[in-house]
Amino acid sequence: MMGYCESDWISDYTFNALYKWIATDNGFDMVAGTPVTYRQIFVKADGTLTMGDAFPVYGPMDGQQHTVTFDDGHSATGYFFPYDHIGGGYIMVPEPSHFGSLKVPDFSKVQLIAR
Numbered sequence: 001m002m003g004y005c006e007s008d009w010i011s012d013y014t015f016n017a018l019y020k021w022i023a024t025d026n027g028f029d030m031v032a033g034t035p036v037t038y039r040q041i042f043v044k045a046d047g048t049l050t051m052g053d054a055f056p057v058y059g060p061m062d063g064q065q066h067t068v069t070f071d072d073g074h075s076a077t078g079y080f081f082p083y084d085h086i087g088g089g090y091i092m093v094p095e096p097s098h099f100g101s102l103k104v105p106d107f108s109k110v111q112l113i114a115r
Contacts (some may be wrong), residue, residue, distance in 0.1 A: 036061075039095040041068075043080070045087025047107045054095050061092055066106050070099040078104060 010018075038061070040052030063079030068091065070076075078093035091104060 037095045038092045041078070041091040041093060041102070041104070043088045043090060043104075043107050049102075049104065049107060052090065057092070063092065066091060066104055068093045068102055068104050070096060071101045072096075072099065074099075 035056030035058050037054050038057045039054045042050040042052055044050070061079045063081045066078045066080050068076050068078040074096055076094050076096075078091040080089055080091045082089035091107075093102075
């Protein structure tokens with residue numbers, strides 16, 4: 001594949017063409033389902049948590065399951081993905097509409113404050 005855009009990316013035109021081809025080839029239901037917004041939480045080797053971005057995820061989530069508790073008492077199942085070459089990893093958790101902080105007992109020593 002070849003792109004002509006700056007940096008290491010391809011044009012929107014080429015991306016859209018590839019997206020449509022993959023959706024058709026793999027079955028449109030794989031990409032047309034209802035997305036769930038997940039928040040990415042980075043876990044350092046010492047258990048420190050850092051807030052990542054939220055983005056839509058299509059399809060089921062996989063990974064090591066951990067309970068994530070939000071400051072309002074609501075909890076959800078987060079999915080941990082360890083790094084393969086260093087300690088730590090990241091957790092993907094379904095994001096509630098609003099929260100001020102969260103904690104993951106298996107990793108964090110203190111609550112993570114949302115940015």
